[in-house]
Amino acid sequence: MTFKALFAASATAALLLALPANAAELTVGFSQIGSESGWRAAETSVSKQEATKRKVNLKIADAQQKQENQIKAIRSFIAQNVDAIFLAPVVSTGWDAVLKEAKEAKIPVVLLDRDIDPSGKDLYLTAVTSDSVHEGEVAGDWLAKTVGEKACNIVELQGTVGASVAANRKKGFDTAIAKHANLKIVRSQTGDFTRAKGKEVMESFIKAEGGGKNICAVYAHNDDMMVGAIQAMKEAGLKPGKDILTVSIDAVPDIFKAMVAGEANATVELTPNMAGPAFDAVAAFKEKGTVPPKWIQTESRLLTATDNPQNEYDSKKGLGY
C-alpha cells in the first residue's frame, strides 16, 4: 500500500507540474490512517475517484497507523497552504495543538470516518462518519421484517471485545429486536472481526444448538465473520441463506458473491465514500460560506439479494477491499 501511495503521490506531483497552476479548483490534503483493513484501502480509492470527479487536486499521506505521522502530514499540508485538510484520525485524542495551527492558517479540517475528543469540537469544520448504532438497527429491522411473527433464535458473532464499533452494532441490533418478542439472541460470542474466528465460533454455535436446527438467523458485526460462518454452515450440511438467515454489516465484495450464490441474505453498507460528502461540504463552505452541521451522517444502505448483488460485486471488487 505504501508503494501505491508513494506512486499516487508522485503521479499527482507529476500531474501538477504538467498542468497550469489554475487547472485544479481546490487542493485538499488527506491524512489517511494506513492500510489497516480492506475497507480502508477502498476508502482511499473512492476518495481518489470522488476527487477526480470534482476536479479536486487530492494529496494523500499514508500515516502507517501512527499519530505522529498524521501530525507531520497535517503540518506539511499547512505549509503547502492547501484549501482544506481531511483527517481520518487513528486515535481520538491529542489533536488540539496541530488543529489549532490549521485554524490559525484558516484551513478548514474535515474528519472522515472517525470522530475525535469532544474538547476539540470547535477546531474542525465537520465530521463525516457513519452511525454504527444505526447500522445495527437497520440489520435488526430487516430481520424482524423478514421473519414476521414466527419465533426466531438468533446467534450473534460479535466484533473484537472492547471495540466501540462492536459495542455500537450490538446495541443498535438489540434495540431493533427488543420491539419483537419472537426474536431472541440465544448465543453471542466474539469472532474478532475475522473469517477464521467467525468460522470457528459458528462451528461451536451449530454444535451447541442441536446441529443448527435451533438456529433461525445469524447476525455478524461484519461481513468477513459471516463469510467464515457461511463456510461453517455449509460444512455442517446446512443451507445458509435458506435454513438459516444471514445478516451482517460492511458490504465487502465477497458477501455479494455469497449473495449471488444464494448463501447470504442481507448486508448493511458501511460506505467507503466518506470523501464525497466532505468535498461537497468544503466546496459549499469555500464558495458560499455555508457552515455545515458538526456531523454529517453517511447513509447505511441495506442491500439484499434483490439489489443486484452481482452488480455490487463488480463495482466494489476493484476498490482494494
Place this chain on the structure above:
Amino acid sequence: MTMLLPRRGLAQILALIVILAADRVVSPQFFDLRLQDGRLFGSLIDVLNRGTPVALLSLGMVLVIATRGIDLSVGAVMAICGAIAASLADTHSLPVVLAAALGAGLVCGLWNGFLVAVLGMQPIVATLILMVAGRGIAQLITEGRIVTFTSPDLVWLGTGAILGVPVPIVIALGMLILTGAVVRGSALGLLIEATGGNARASELAGVGTRAMILAVYVWCGVCAALAGVIAAADIMGADANNAGLWLELDAILAVVIGGTSLFGGRFSLVLAVLGALIIQTMNTGILLSGYPPEFNLLVKAVVVLAVLLLQSPKLSGFAGIMARLRRAKP
C-alpha cells in the same frame, strides 16, 4: 518410543481429561460424533481440527526451545506462506503451490537460524525482527486485502477428509510421526538436547551446535508454513492482517504446558502437541459454554495457571512437606 512419552506426561493427560470432562458438563453433546458429507462431525473433531495450526507450530517450537532458543516469528511466517499459497492457488498446481509456500517457510527459518547460529544474536531479538517484518511482507503480497481462491485442491487441504478424518488432522499426525522418527529414531534429538543443555560443552565434545540450531529454526519455519497453508485453505483465503496473529504465544504456551523447560536441554514432542490440544479443548469449551466473550481470556488464564501449577516442582515439593508435617503431628 519410551522417550517420546515419559512419565512426566501424567500431569498433562490428567489436565486434558479434566478439561474434557468440564466441556462435557457445559455441552452435553460434546462427545457426539456423526458423519457429514463423508467427514466426521462433532465437537471433538473441532478440537482436533482447530488445534492443528498450534499443534504444527508447537512441533517446530519445541525443538527450538530445546536448544534454549525461541521463535517469535511463526505467526508472521504463517501469514507469509498462507499469502503465497493463496496468490498462487488458482493459477498453479497443488505441488507448485505447496513447494512455494513451504520453500518460503524454509527461507524464513534459515534467516532466523542464520541470525541466531551464525551471527550469535539472542533468539528473542533475532526472531522479533521477522515477527514484525513478516506481517508487513505478507501484507505486501496480499496488498492489504483478503486474497481468496477457489482451487479445489488447496481447499481440500483445509476442509477435505481422508477416511472421514479431516485432512489437517492427518497432516498434523503425519508431521508428529515424521518429526518423532527423525529426532528420536536417530541421535539427533540427543544432540539437540545437548546443544540446549550446554552449548559450549557440546561444541567441545564435537557436537555441531551451529548446524543443530540452524536445523531447528529451519524445521520451525517449515512447520509454520504448513500451518499457514492449512489456515488459508480452511477459510479459502489469505488474511495477512489476522492469519496466525498471536499464535506464536499459543505455540510457546503449548510447549510449556507440555513440560518442556524454556531453558532447553530436554523436550517432548508428544507432550507439546498434547499441550496444543489442551489449549484448544479449553477454547472450544469456552465457545460452547455460552459465557459472554468478556470472560474468554480470563477463563483461559485461570486454566493455564492451574495446569502449570500442577507441574510445578516447587509446589509438589511444598505439598510433600505439608504431608510430612501432618504425619509428624501426633
